[in-house]
Amino acid sequence: MAYQRAAQTDPLDEEAVRGLMRVYGRAGRRQLALQQYTQLCQLLAAELGAAPQPETSALATTLRDEPPPARAPLALVGRQRERAMLIQWLERAALGHGGLICVEGEPGIGKTRLLDSLAESAELGATTKVQASSKRPWCNPAKSVTKV
Secondary structure (H helix, E strand, C coil), rough: CCHHHHHHCCCCCCCHHHHHHHHHHHHCHHHHHHHHHHHHHHHHHHCCCCCCCCHHHHHHHHHHHHCCCCCCCCCCCCCCCHHHHHHHHHHHHHHCCCCCCCCCCCCCCCCHHHHHHHCCCHHHCCCEEECCCCCCCCCCCCEEEEEE
């Protein structure tokens, strides 16, 4: 990335740091963008006894204060059979039949996306809640269903 190379070559190049901050911000990596700003502030103070330019500070404020941009929903690919099975289980839960569903597998195969598609589904009606949880290392139930 050109901004990254320029900022590494000259860490005091505020234009390069701002460009890098914008790239990270657009990618949803605001913490990393703000980390660039913090490093720049520290370096400017230590090396030059100066503060960042107003444009750089304004960009940092924007990254800190504005809500993140809404993401477009991702398509669910190749999980229609599993989704249909989960919907059946959720419908049973809505009728008062309890149960536990553990969705497990290798990282990056679409477990979270599959469960997110259930939460987005109009088929579930207003009485079913799908909630994320990943605190159980023995099972990692990514979602739990409760009646509301």
